[in-house]
Structure formats: structure tokens, C-alpha cells
Amino acid sequence: MAVLQFREAIKAAIDEEMARDEKVLVMGEEVAEYNGAYKTTEGLLSKYGYKRVIDTPISELGFAGIGVGAAMNGLRPIVEFMTFNFAVLAADQIINHASKVKYMTGGQIDCPIVFRGPNASAGQLGATHSVSYDSMYAHFPGLKVIYTSEPDDAKGLLKSAIRDDNPVLFMESEQMYGLKGEVSEQEDYIIPIGKGKVKREGRHVTLVAHGKMYHLAVQAANQLAKDGVECEIIDPRTVKPLDLPLIIESIKKTNRCVVIDEAHPFGGLAAEIGFLIQREAFDYLDAPVLRVTLPDVCAPFAKNLFDLWYPSVKQVVDAVNQVTYRN
């Protein structure tokens, strides 16, 4: 195992795949000469040149669509968005074209493209830079959505995403790029898309958390452990396809669940998982499934309001206390 920063794990995945397959290229704002707004493509320009590491204008719709067309015509583009908040401008290409072109042509066209970049809040950036989009894209048939929490997952899953013959959205976080973690040194390290992971075993309650929220869950679990509450933490890693069997297996053991999701509450991953648990494990539940999410409110700027808005360890602990009837 090697200790890598999250950004280094992402760069390693891109680098390895570019070395392996000449059809893989990366394009986006500041990916080449600037070495990446968050340094996830650092050094790739000097290694692969201007043909395969391409700076784009600030034209999300335009370059995302060029990526889609290039993927249809045989290439394997990695399209980087400086944040998924800006990808909203390219949503037509992701939602109306990449996800549908195979189906509506009766299978004639494949679209092997990866859209990647940071997702969700990165601190006090105000309302338009703080939204979590994984659940929204997971709504649409034809898209695979990954939002990882640790460098090891990021490396293995990004390599899988680049090799996947379908459109994949791969989400990261500005606030996690510097996060260090052990990353497998196994040659050609691949994690299959759609497989979650039990990251902490416990018998009292299941916490389902992905992306940045995984780290919140860990903090809450550490705190609860001091009171003798053993949390099992499941990181789905892939939002869609969702590894439901892994979650259900855990619920059958703990009989209680709190879902922690960095999205707004309506129709998000937390809502979906809550529904699925009642459908698949109703008789195993000893308490209603609870969720900790953002409120149904835009991201505020003011520090005190932001802290109220953002999911907290205390909210997770409170929810666990509630489902374990400890309060």
C-alpha cells in the first residue's frame, strides 16, 4: 500500500489509463497548462502532449457535447468539470444525449465517456457552488454515478469508469483532494462499479454514507463507540448501480439504519435508500429509518448559517440515538 492524496489517486488512475489506451484523453477547463484547477491532471500535459490533454474554453455545453460526439466516434474522453455545479450548463449533453443515444438509435451507438469533477459543497461558496448532484444524475436511465470517499476507492473506481463502455459520472470533492489514504499498489488496480463496501463493522446500527459524508459517519461512530454503540458503516461508493444487497444484509444484522447524504432531502439518495430498506427488510426493522441531509434550503454564505445548514456529527449522533431509543 502507498499513501496518496485523493488528487494523486485520481491522477494515477487517469495516467495509467492514458498509458494503456491511446484513445483515452482528458479535456476541461485548466486541465493542461494550468495543471488542473485542483491538480488532478498535474504533469499529464508534459507526459501526453496537447493532443490528449486539452484546455477548453469556459463552455461546458460545448465541450461536454464535443466529448459526447468524440466518444460516439470511437474515443474515450474524460471530460472534467471544474465543479458539477457548472456541469448544469452541460446537462443537455449528459441527460439528453450521452445517456440516450444508444437506446434511441436501437443500440447502434456506444458512448464511452467519463464526466468527472468535484461535487457538492466546498465550504462558504454560496448557493450556486454547493450542490450535490449525484442523486439527480442517478435518476436518469443510462448513466452510472460514482461518488467516492477515499483515495483507494477513487483510484480503483475511476479506472473502471474510464474502461466502461457506457457514460459514467465520477464525482470528487474540493475538500477531499488533499485527503491522504492508503491506496493499493496492486498492478492495474480495479474496483468494479456497483460494489459498496462495509468500512466499519458494528452490530447496533447501520450508517450508510458516501462521499464526504462517509467521514462524518466515521466521526459520529467514533463518538458513539465511547458510549458502547457499535456502528456499521457502509459506503455504497457507487450511487448507481446501487449495491442494495450489501445494505440489506447489514440491516438484517443491526435492524436500524441512518442514511447520511450531502444532498437536499427531496428525492435524494437518502430517500431512495429509505424506501428500498422498507421494501426489502421491513420485518427486520426495529425503528424507522432516519436520514441526515442538507435542509431544503440553498447554501448560505455566513459562517454561522453555513454551520447550521451543513450536516453535522451531532445530527448523526442524535439520529443514531433516536433509532436505538437511547434518548
Place this chain on the structure above:
Amino acid sequence: MAKNKTANVEFAPRGISDEKVSAVQKGVDLPVATKSKHKDMGLSDADLKAMYEQMYLQRRFEERAMQQYQKGKFGGFLHLYIGQEAVSTGTVFALNDDDDIITAYRDHGWGLCRGISANAGMAELFGKGAGSSRGKGGSMHFANVEQHFWGGYGIVGGHIPIGGGLAFANKYEQNGRISTCFFGDGAVDQGALHETFNIAQLWGLPAIFVVENNGYSMGTAAKRHTVAEIVDRAKGYGMKSAVINGMDVFSVYEKMKEITDDVRKNSEPWFVEIRTYRYRGHSMSDPQKYRTKEELEEYQKIDPIERLKTYMLDYKVATGSAIKKIEDKIEQEILDAVEFADNAEFPKPEELYEDMFVEDNPYFHT
């Protein structure tokens, strides 16, 4: 101090309801057609007959499709290309067979001239499993990727960046292919066009972007939805441009041939405005109150198919009976296609879940 309020505030310019002039309003002003004769352009007599056959096929295919739609044989939208056949035909003859074509939802003609058989096309309209897109696409989503026709797309302007992407891949692979992207005049107002033009020029993409200006964005006349001359959009990007008479297949062929040679040689994009006219409404549910009958008749007088026929007779490329033979052959082909489509099977229920993903047993959320 606030300005006085005027009596009336209006935004979009008014349409024909406000026309006080007696002259027929024209959807588009056609540039002068080429004077070149077919042999000057390197077209043989056989090429002309093939062009005529192609245009006639497109015309009759759609006229029959319209009848079948009116009979209730299929549903959905049906956007007819009738009147614009010289654009697709002239272009396809100018391109190499492996050059790429992508277009908007008025796509039947493009599919037919890139190898979709009348049978497969009609079956697609009927939503049958034997359709060109296996009944998954319908009228707006004809495609034949094997012959480099990447399909019709239903989001106005949404396929323009994709056309740029096809060109990007061709340049990346250095395969000598160029890509052509067709759209209607309504699409020139979309941001997607402007973002793509900027990138295409910046990156030297071997692409030809073509607006088939038929004078109307659905029911809104060009002068009511867009400012200045459409072709002048190219100037803002330093892009090469041209205006072509789209009611004359020779004019389309000749200029598109010249442009394709330039793109292949220099790997620089072009923006081409081909002015044309659609005889039918935007779709089947269009009462066409935005234009006059007289205007339509003006254009039908210069019908591209009749024009080619007259030329072929005048220059003894084909005799009347030889032309009649082509027409009869097409007529039968289309009648057979209608019968084929009517009798073909609908897709099987399990096909609902096919063609979503590349892998064999994909995950579907339930």
C-alpha cells in the same frame, strides 16, 4: 425623472398578420443558382439519374408516410423534409461515403440517402422491430451508423456540439474523414451553436456546420426569431462561410464539393447557410397560419425535383420514359415499404430493456 410610458410595448417583430404590402412574403431569399452544367462539375449522366432517384425516393417516401400517419398507422411526431431534398442529395454526392453526417429531427431524407432502406425507414416510423433504430427512435431518430449517418436528434441545437465531437475524433485519429452537421434556422439562436463554433475554430475541427434555413423556426419566421443575416454568425468566429441555393441540387453539390475539399485539406470548419423551403408544416399538427398559400406556391414553382427533371430532359440526360421508369420503380418500392412496415412485428416486450447499456446483463433500478 421617469420617461413617459408609450402606448404600446412590443417585443418579437410581428408576422404576416401585420403585412400591409401586397407582394408575397418570402421565407428566404435564394441566391442565384449555379450556371454549371453537370459535366463541368464532374457528374455523369448516371450520377444525375441517381440523384433524381434519391430525391424522388425522399419525396415519395414522405408523401406516403404522411398518408399513413393520417390513417392512424403510427403516432408521435412526423416532421417532413419535403421541398428540401436537394440539400441532402447534393451534400451526400459531394461527400465521401465515410464522411460523417448528423442532423436534427427532420431526418428522413438524410437517412434514406445514407443507406436506410425504404422498408427499414417506414418500419421505424411505424415503430416496428425491423425499423432502422429497432423501433426505439421513431421519426426523429433515424440512424445508420454503418454508413456514417449518426442520426437525427430532437433537442434543437443539442447535436451541434456532437457534430463538433465527431470531427474532433476524426482529427484525433487522422483518418481523413470530415463531419457535417445539419440543423434548422431555429437552432442558430441556441448557445450550443456559439460554443461549438468558437471551439471548432479554435481547435481547427474538420467540420461543416450547415443551417438548412427553410425560413421558419417551427411557426416563427426567420426575421422574427433572429437578427442579421444568419450566415454572418461565422464572421464573429473568423470562420469560413457560404450561402447556397438549396432548391437546386447542382448548386448544393458544386459548393459543398468545394467546401469539403477545403476542409479536408486545411482542417478548418465552415458555416454554410443553405436556403431552402419546406412545403409542409413544422409537423403534422401545424395549421400553417404563419405563412400564405401564395408564398408556398412561389417555392413550389421552383421545386428541386422538377428542376432536375427539366434539366435532364433539356440536356438529354434521360428520356421521359427513362425518368418515368425511375419514378415507377420508386413508387413500387415505397408501396412495398408501407406493406412491409404494416405487416412487420412490433418489438418484443423484452426489447424494452435492450440497448440501454453495452453489457449483456445490466443493472436496472427497481
